[in-house]
Amino acid sequence: MPKVTFQTLLFRGRLPLIIGALLLFMAFNDRSFFIPENLINILSYSSINGLLAVGMTLLMISREFDISVGSNLVLSGVIAVQVANHFGAAAGIAAGVASGAVMGLINGILVAKANINSFISTLGTMVIFQGVAFALTDMKPVACDLPTFQSLAEWELLGLPAPIIYFLSVAIILWLALKFTRVGKSAYAIGGNIQGCRNLGINVDGWRIGYFIICGACASFAGVILASRLGAASATFGENVSMVVIAAIVLGGVPLSGGAGSLPGVIGAILLLGLIDSMTVYLNVFGYYQKLFWALLLIGVVVFDVVCARRENRRLELAELLRLQREPLRDNTEVTS
Amino acid sequence: MKDVSKRLAQLCLSHSIVAVLILLSVAMALLSDKFFTAANWANVLNNLAVPGIVALGVALVVIAGGIDLSFSSMLAACAALAAWLQPQNFWLALIGPLALGAALGAFNGLLVVKLGANPLISTLGTQWLFLAALFIITGGGIVQGNMEGPFHLIANGRLAGVPLPILLLLLLAAATSFLTTQTSLGKYIYAHGSNNCGLRFAGVNANAVYLKTFVLMGLIVGVAGIVLSSRLGGVRPTEGNRYLIVVLTAVLLSGVSLNGGVGSLFHVLIATVVLGVIDNGMVLLAVEYKYQQMIKGCVFILAILYNNYTTKQLAMLRVSKR
Amino acid sequence: MTPLIELRNIYKFFGGLCATNDVSLTIGKGEVIGLVGDNAAGKSTLMKIIAGVHKPTSGEYLIDGEKFVAHSPRSARNAGIEMVFQIQDMALVPELDVADNLFLGKELYRKTLGLNLNLVLDRRAMQERSRVLLHELGINIPAVTEKVKYLSGGQQQSVSIARTVFFDARLVILDEPTSSISIKETRKVLDLILQLKAKGISSIIVSHRMDDIFTTADRILVLRRGRKIEDVRKEHTSMDDIIKKIINAEKESMSQETLNQPTA
Numbered sequence A: 001m002p003k004v005t006f007q008t009l010l011f012r013g014r015l016p017l018i019i020g021a022l023l024l025f026m027a028f029n030d031r032s033f034f035i036p037e038n039l040i041n042i043l044s045y046s047s048i049n050g051l052l053a054v055g056m057t058l059l060m061i062s063r064e065f066d067i068s069v070g071s072n073l074v075l076s077g078v079i080a081v082q083v084a085n086h087f088g089a090a091a092g093i094a095a096g097v098a099s100g101a102v103m104g105l106i107n108g109i110l111v112a113k114a115n116i117n118s119f120i121s122t123l124g125t126m127v128i129f130q131g132v133a134f135a136l137t138d139m140k141p142v143a144c145d146l147p148t149f150q151s152l153a154e155w156e157l158l159g160l161p162a163p164i165i166y167f168l169s170v171a172i173i174l175w176l177a178l179k180f181t182r183v184g185k186s187a188y189a190i191g192g193n194i195q196g197c198r199n200l201g202i203n204v205d206g207w208r209i210g211y212f213i214i215c216g217a218c219a220s221f222a223g224v225i226l227a228s229r230l231g232a233a234s235a236t237f238g239e240n241v242s243m244v245v246i247a248a249i250v251l252g253g254v255p256l257s258g259g260a261g262s263l264p265g266v267i268g269a270i271l272l273l274g275l276i277d278s279m280t281v282y283l284n285v286f287g288y289y290q291k292l293f294w295a296l297l298l299i300g301v302v303v304f305d306v307v308c309a310r311r312e313n314r315r316l317e318l319a320e321l322l323r324l325q326r327e328p329l330r331d332n333t334e335v336t337s
Numbered sequence B: 001m002k003d004v005s006k007r008l009a010q011l012c013l014s015h016s017i018v019a020v021l022i023l024l025s026v027a028m029a030l031l032s033d034k035f036f037t038a039a040n041w042a043n044v045l046n047n048l049a050v051p052g053i054v055a056l057g058v059a060l061v062v063i064a065g066g067i068d069l070s071f072s073s074m075l076a077a078c079a080a081l082a083a084w085l086q087p088q089n090f091w092l093a094l095i096g097p098l099a100l101g102a103a104l105g106a107f108n109g110l111l112v113v114k115l116g117a118n119p120l121i122s123t124l125g126t127q128w129l130f131l132a133a134l135f136i137i138t139g140g141g142i143v144q145g146n147m148e149g150p151f152h153l154i155a156n157g158r159l160a161g162v163p164l165p166i167l168l169l170l171l172l173a174a175a176t177s178f179l180t181t182q183t184s185l186g187k188y189i190y191a192h193g194s195n196n197c198g199l200r201f202a203g204v205n206a207n208a209v210y211l212k213t214f215v216l217m218g219l220i221v222g223v224a225g226i227v228l229s230s231r232l233g234g235v236r237p238t239e240g241n242r243y244l245i246v247v248l249t250a251v252l253l254s255g256v257s258l259n260g261g262v263g264s265l266f267h268v269l270i271a272t273v274v275l276g277v278i279d280n281g282m283v284l285l286a287v288e289y290k291y292q293q294m295i296k297g298c299v300f301i302l303a304i305l306y307n308n309y310t311t312k313q314l315a316m317l318r319v320s321k322r
Numbered sequence C: 001m002t003p004l005i006e007l008r009n010i011y012k013f014f015g016g017l018c019a020t021n022d023v024s025l026t027i028g029k030g031e032v033i034g035l036v037g038d039n040a041a042g043k044s045t046l047m048k049i050i051a052g053v054h055k056p057t058s059g060e061y062l063i064d065g066e067k068f069v070a071h072s073p074r075s076a077r078n079a080g081i082e083m084v085f086q087i088q089d090m091a092l093v094p095e096l097d098v099a100d101n102l103f104l105g106k107e108l109y110r111k112t113l114g115l116n117l118n119l120v121l122d123r124r125a126m127q128e129r130s131r132v133l134l135h136e137l138g139i140n141i142p143a144v145t146e147k148v149k150y151l152s153g154g155q156q157q158s159v160s161i162a163r164t165v166f167f168d169a170r171l172v173i174l175d176e177p178t179s180s181i182s183i184k185e186t187r188k189v190l191d192l193i194l195q196l197k198a199k200g201i202s203s204i205i206v207s208h209r210m211d212d213i214f215t216t217a218d219r220i221l222v223l224r225r226g227r228k229i230e231d232v233r234k235e236h237t238s239m240d241d242i243i244k245k246i247i248n249a250e251k252e253s254m255s256q257e258t259l260n261q262p263t264a
């Protein structure tokens, strides 16, 4: 039976601990940080990144990733706005989300069928998707002032703004899928041992394409919500979101080597990043301290995990050594007694 | 006779990126008579000097089985340091960026090699870290250097009519090619990428090899930083970011495998030139700017597909030889 | 006379798993040792400790009566210990060619500007010597410039074996060297061990094939669950005995344990 030590507790609870420490720090510094509006604001702000992250979690568990989500977000927003301007809000929203699924499909085919490493292929499609957005918009922002289009992200439920509700519902659906259905089991299995899955006759390529589509659709949903909230889309924002999202997923406990991790961890990491953002605003420090904190957090956690695993290993070894070296002695005492 | 044709096929397949360059150049020469002029080539290559040099360094790390995403911030940091030191002392402005590059490379190396952190994630972290540190140190503004004197000549001078950055790029490409093909460190870099356990079992200090690769990359980025600084005169902290995609595409396009152990520095140089020719071609053909990025992305994916195809064919040719 | 190698109370853990449990042994000069044991008995782990790959969790390791402190394959190789790893360990570098693999870590250099700077590799000399050696050993490889990844498992194993012969070894460790090579090549490997012995070079051979063990070894060790349970000269035992030790050891140790526990 694995013993629960202080170290394993520290290891498991590192994100909640960091969040707690930050909140405590804010509690001493600026009580107004805790007014509900601000907390909701953090959540609302995090829900775009959150949608991207929960969408990519399945993909990363199956040992692939997608650095084109940032461009996907941009392009689907542009498509949603332009289609909405021509054919109405509902068509725009549908087209936006569908375009993301298609982008996911393209990535999936490049990775699963054409066998290109996902880093390379999604780097390429990242450039392409943004290029398409450039071409569609002539590199100028496009606006949509249809009230129905903007109302997608306007409403509230129990005081929670719509983006949070969207984010939470997608997260819950994906969490259920991950935990209780074959969708999740296959992701863990493929991430753990893809060749083994192939040998067992699992449709590995089909699943992987599916995860890319889920990831793409979530990203475009986020893009549509963003466009609806701003009433506009531009081909030039949303750069580098992908890397933040991948970093958050890794922080949340999904290793790049796949096969492990859970959705709540990822959500925790997203909230942590949002919290840091909001804190830097509140403390009114220079904007780039936010990146600095993220960087230190990412490097710190990665190093912490490695060191923790090493020390845990060492501890197990020493404990077992002591037990074995004591054993013959115990045998003797038992015989003499 | 059959042997010769097989040799030829092998040669073509193993240098597919060269074939791409030749085809592109021929197509461009047919489409535009300005393409094959000395002035145009000097222009193309001159623009490539900075990303080309950086790509050589990044390729070394990728061949060794790692990756380093922090080069964009390293480049900006080295360039900014050069711009800051340059009015004070010419030699300091050369040594300082090199030392800084080596130190930042060593920092990445320590994270990846000694602490065993994943290179992709940890160098993403250091990319942010170096950039944020640079922002905080410089206050976010431009670091301004002199626009004259010997330092200014590095990027703007000519030797025998050839711009110095081009010579520097070719020199570094030759040096890194020599390193990887003729020396034991180069051999170990490939071996580390292909099977680091095998390298260790053979009695080589594999970790030292890996660490040296990161430091070497830092040095090379330092050189690129000097050139960049000399060209721009004033350096903004975000200056390196626009090279992020170009450098990664050049490295991957050249056939350097992310699995490590595969690739050639000569091909990296050629791949950078290919990207330059595409850029240049779109300008010469007056392709509207809004379409350029889309075209670049599609060419990249097609080239990667083609590369994968030739690699597979090459392996088939090898296996069927017996 | 001090033995070549002496291990004292070596323990090796992987996390909570004890792979080598209190093993002590000596290896004399020119001695051939056969090491047998069930799967996961810890044979490879013990051999890797001797070859410097693993650092023992506790215990002492002496070479020529002196403590071996710098646990690395490099220092073990410098001390004259060469090891042929089992196929699963993939000790060769697939992307390098045969000659590069044979000379990995012990390269030959060309003179640069008339000086021995150890800078420029002498690929031609290494290829030439590889060709000669492989020919002498009767190993059938298409070309020494072929990448190792294009070789079959057996050919790869032959290359690993050839590597140990190249340099002045004092102890050659062979971990399941005959697991995937042909009968003819197996003969050659066994001959090779006897040749080494004639030259006064010690060797350890790990194998599941009793024939291999009994044709070459002077002494036979049996490992079981990380413990050394037998260490006899070949004359004092028989194939049946050893097989019983490997297979029936469970019952024996059970009875030992029941003896030790008066309550049972």
Ligand SMILES: Nc1ncnc2c1ncn2[C@@H]1O[C@H](COP(=O)(O)OP(=O)(O)O)[C@@H](O)[C@H]1O
Residues within 6 Å of the ligand: C014, C017, C018, C019, C037, C038, C039, C040, C041, C042, C043, C044, C045, C046
């Ligand atoms: N690098 C390692 N990490 C963790 N466990 C290992 C490692 N190497 C070996 N083991 C474990 O140690 C035990 C002994 O393995 P090994 O020495 O390979 O056995 P053998 O060669 O006798 O079949 C096995 O249970 C194996 O799973």
Ligand SMILES: [Mg+2]
Residues within 6 Å of the ligand: C043, C044, C045, C086
């Ligand atoms: Mg074994």
